[in-house]
Amino acid sequence: MVAILLIEDDPLVRRGLELAMSRLGYDLRTSGTGQAGLAALAGDLPDLVLLDLMLPDLDGFEVCRRVRDRTDVPVIMLTARGDDVDVVGGLEAGADDYVIKPARPAVLDARIRAVLRRSTGDPDGLRTHRDLRIDTTALTVSRRGEPVTLTPTEMRLLLTLSRHPGRVLSRQQLLQDVWEHDYLGDSRLVDNAVQRLRAKIETDPAAPEFVQTVRGFGYRFGPV
Amino acid sequence: MVAILLIEDDPLVRRGLELAMSRLGYDLRTSGTGQAGLAALAGDLPDLVLLDLMLPDLDGFEVCRRVRDRTDVPVIMLTARGDDVDVVGGLEAGADDYVIKPARPAVLDARIRAVLRRSTGDPDGLRTHRDLRIDTTALTVSRRGEPVTLTPTEMRLLLTLSRHPGRVLSRQQLLQDVWEHDYLGDSRLVDNAVQRLRAKIETDPAAPEFVQTVRGFGYRFGPV
DNA sequence: ACCCCGTGTCGCAGCTCTGTCGCAACGACC
DNA sequence: GGTCGTTGCGACAGAGCTGCGACACGGGGT
Structure with missing residues (x-):
């Protein structure tokens, strides 16, 4: 409230x-x-x-x-x-x-x-998108009521993405926010983490509902 | 963006x-x-x-x-x-x-x-021209409410053009801004990209409504 | 000491995108 | 009306990007 x-x-x-x-x-x-x-x-x-x-x-x-x-x-x-x-x-x-x-x-x-x-960072510590619930204070995530266990990196990634729903975040930005080290060269690190996150929260990782790829730019959270 | x-x-x-x-x-x-x-x-x-x-x-x-x-x-x-x-x-x-x-x-x-x-005149990163909507943070484009999927280059080109409606941008300028390498010799690269962009956002590419050719100078975005 | 989980790296495969080329069409200028 | 420069447009092949599985390393808990 x-x-x-x-x-x-x-x-x-x-x-x-x-x-x-x-x-x-x-x-x-x-x-x-x-x-x-x-x-x-x-x-x-x-x-x-x-x-x-x-x-x-x-x-x-x-x-x-x-x-x-x-x-x-x-x-x-x-x-x-x-x-x-x-x-x-x-x-x-x-x-x-x-x-x-x-x-x-x-x-x-x-x-x-x-x-x-x-x-x-967020209105009230609880972000709900479709049937995905993210509690940013308890650091828990549930899908259709079923709890989903995320690793620390996956959690930070999801929190960062869901903090700006609908907004495209570049790999560079994600590296800064989630990993806190500033690579300059490109890295497949983010891709990999996204893939692991998808495996846990998406029903069909091939057609992601929450974490969407924006080719050439980065990733975007949330159904438009 | x-x-x-x-x-x-x-x-x-x-x-x-x-x-x-x-x-x-x-x-x-x-x-x-x-x-x-x-x-x-x-x-x-x-x-x-x-x-x-x-x-x-x-x-x-x-x-x-x-x-x-x-x-x-x-x-x-x-x-x-x-x-x-x-x-x-x-x-x-x-x-x-x-x-x-x-x-x-x-x-x-x-x-x-x-x-x-x-x-x-527009709120946060949303550019509207006629029935064309460009969301510069979500990196999405829609025409008459119908979403249009653009490739990275097409998106960058449209963003650059729509950034300055009514202004003529030379091929040279577009090459620098969109492609970020500074050719000196002329290149049909821009022409081609424009054509591809038009095919997606214009109703009739032969009589373009948004991306107009200014013969001898370059391209201009927008209905004046 | 061992095991297991998490995480970063690598390589491959598939696919989309994109730069180039050639020709056609168009417009301007003489 | 002719000619030349400019632009539109389709085709194609290589390059680039992303998904994905595999593997190795390291740290913490048992």
Whole structure:
């Protein structure tokens, strides 16, 4: 359950987002002013802050800066359309991303996931893709409910790949992230590890469902 | 696959950014001097330029101005801490944003995304032209929703062309960027690759909608 | 001390891709 | 309208890439 704190003065927007976010599975709490928002932060830390730029009491930038002073909670700015200066200022103040109002829930959801992935590695330690479940805190993997035992290297490889679903990772990148040594020459090491991983999590390694080969570039995790 | 050109004279900073950026999925190329940077730009057009203000040969502002004269590639300035004058000057010279050194990779990543979003209008690595969608991180292409499978060379070619819609790219430039070896003599290699690409993404290769021939000069992407 | 598991390396096989060539078609310029 | 340079297009063979099995080494547990 991902907890999000929304700081927004317009009651209409609050209601709308409350509905949309809870439907997407988020735990949304709201504050109507900057002061109230900061106070809420002092108590229970959310996973992310959605921050409206225009607030009645404090400047959005100021709130953002104070949030960042005390915590490392990521912040997404909500700005009015087409205000480029605000974007620069917001990012300067430490915001991780910005979204233009009014935003479609799907867009907001995607941005939230992206920011959470970047900052913490994953939203809640549990990644589910089709019938594959990866628990990134317990370091366990199960397929169709059946537990799958992975070796350390296989686990690190799967974690790295699944951290960026849909994204192509080059062998170079994988070598850096999984093995942590920076080869320059090419190496069949990655290919081999992928093959071993596939043998354990794929039903048919010849037609991989999760770890896909992108010829000439690298590997990509996840069904498109 | 977002291509970035870093112009920075300090080898230490270069190495650091190279590592961090490649881990974030960027394709980073570097030049040590302003001259070298401009030369690299002549053949090899990146999505974005990261430009150090202090260079041994040319002034950062001057480089920025020249980049802007010839291309529409966005520029992010790297400046030393707390130099306000530089910021103003940089933005005046045509820089799209500035970042204070040393910058945390996450911050730099956020700025890059913001600038790219502003310049292309599209969210994270997604280029849309008519009914052609190019996902530059997943390295997938779809036409009217139907996925199109491209070979590595075709993909690199399409990425390079679509990086600068409306701009004519010479065969020489394409050879450098897509094939990375610098032929001097002319070669039918590019023609052939273009033809193969057209066969996959165009409805009627004889009247190409996306990759157009500019006789005597090269090829241009996109409906003007 | 032995055994077993994990991991890195090697080599082979199959397949796709890609560079080259030759000819046809087209357009520009005289 | 003719000629020449440029581009489109099909065919082909070699090169490059990836999958996959085999093997050896090393470390930890029994």
